[in-house]
Amino acid sequence: MLAGRRYRLELDFGQVLIAEKVAGICRSVWNTALEQRREYRRRGAYIGYAQQCAQLAEAKADFPWLAEAPAQVLQQILKDLDQACRRHGTWKIRWKSRARWKPSFRFPTPAHTPVEKLGRKWGRVFLPKFGWAKFRLSRPLGGRVKSATVCFDGRHWFVSFLIDDGLPGAAEHLLPGTEAGVDRGVVTAATTSEGEFFDRAHVTEHTVSTHTPPGEGEPGGAFLSAKEAERYLRLQRRLVRTQRGSKRRKKVVAALGALMGRLRTRRADFNTQTAHRLTRDHATVVVEDLQVTNMTASAKGTLERPGKNVAQKSGLNQAILNKGWYGLERALISKARYTGSVIVKVNPAYTSQRCSACTAVDPKSRESQAVFRCTTCGHVEHADVNAAKNIKNRKAAGLVVSGRGDLQAPAGSVKRQAPRSIARGTHCAPRAAA
Structure with a gap:
């Protein structure tokens, strides 16, 4: 059966910059493709994944920054958008806002993302455009990797593997x-x-x-301690007093994200x-x-x-x-x-x-x-x-x-x-x- 395994990545400074850049490119491709689909619908026409994928390959000649992201990642973005539009309709799909969107992108081909075990507590995965990236092996994989998704949550980057554990239902x-x-x-x-x-x-x-x-x-059911709840309120008040786009506001948002990440976990x-x-x-x-x-x-x-x-x-x-x-x-x-x-x-x-x-x-x-x-x-x-x-x-x-x-x-x-x-x-x- 298919199951998920999530691990915390330990990226160096250069890999963090690449991850932020790839996530921004994926957000731009999603929003552009969604607007294109809506424009086609306004004219009574339709455009699907195959046409958008071909146009994306042609757009790399005019916009070289698109080539800085792995091709399979951008193709997967268009696939996800196509499935979402088929399931919910083009007009019900949301934009990916830079302020509210959690950066993430997926590598769908397991042959391009081999995983190796370095020791009892550490492993590494090869990500195209990134190279080898270490992650904390908090639990065994327990199966064959089908895909890898990189996401940012709180203050850290994580990698989630979709595995086939081979266990029958x-x-x-x-x-x-x-x-x-x-x-x-x-x-x-x-x-x-x-x-x-x-x-x-x-x-x-x-x-x-x-x-x-x-x-x-x-x-009942409080997932934050009393001190953490008090800190959450202080951060909320501090956030109100900050200016949009300032470095101080980014620090407060990062602290809130780390606190809420522990709550979700x-x-x-x-x-x-x-x-x-x-x-x-x-x-x-x-x-x-x-x-x-x-x-x-x-x-x-x-x-x-x-x-x-x-x-x-x-x-x-x-x-x-x-x-x-x-x-x-x-x-x-x-x-x-x-x-x-x-x-x-x-x-x-x-x-x-x-x-x-x-x-x-x-x-x-x-x-x-x-x-x-x-x-x-x-x-x-x-x-x-x-x-x-x-x-x-x-x-x-x-x-x-x-x-x-x-x-x-x-x-x-x-x-x-x-x-x-x-x-x-x-x-x-x-x-x-x-």
Whole structure:
């Protein structure tokens, strides 16, 4: 199966300059190609990857700076743009802004990027135009390299290898018949129908899994320590006082990037550990089919129709993003390939207002964030556990997902993605015979 391995690169001063230059060229090629596609669409015409690739080769004669980037990297940029336009449409693709874009570029040919092991802690990879670059061998590769992606995150450059580990997908779970519903929240990151609470309240702790719910009002899931959170606020205030384009502003932005890079790493580690525990102990994991992008959209509105409760909505959006709801879902799908677990998505409507004992729906039953007291039968339970049980009970109406579609059959499925009608969790009833 395909898996990812990420390592920190140790580039010298000249290689750092080359990396920054190549990243800038890739951003320019992306924006130019996107504008060309939009211009063609305005005229009612169409241009694809083959035509743009040929024009890029001709443009190198007029713009020699394009030849300073590896040809395969620029071709991969055009391929990625072509796939994005086919999937989402030309007008929904975003520009790559120099201020907000994370520099990255990919080498798709493994023959051009050989990897060698230098010792127990170090390795090196050959990158065209760069030469040999050392990286910290924090874990074994464990497979054959398929591609290499270089990116800048925080204050360091990293290389990510797409490898084929050669492991077959698990056809069946070791504990068949075991099921669990998972409710994602803003106080506790994940709660199971068995009463387990997964959260990371402090940066020194690993995945917390207890049968005792955290106290109501505790800042659960904080991936920054108190001192780091205070430093983040100081940097934000300092950023406001800087001028755009100044060296001082660049230093503050770099410090913020390093701090948020640690937060993202800790959150990804938490999601990976939680997904491992859930898929290891349960053959079926049921989650809500949440559209996180739509749920975290801004409520500002427009000048003609301004939004309401903008500050409250902004706080809720930040809480959802900090918990990493979508990251946990992706981690579950990835881990399920190795354990044979099945991930089921269900309709999330009224899961927090429905009683898991009598199935009565009443918003008044949710007394507080942590207490659920049914107004019909009097059933009392932790609100997150009650919601997780409702999610588990809706398994029959959900969609079975397997990440890459390779768990449906021992030989592997033909399609890598479910049809759109099924992916939304909808089920069409068969027509009655005439």
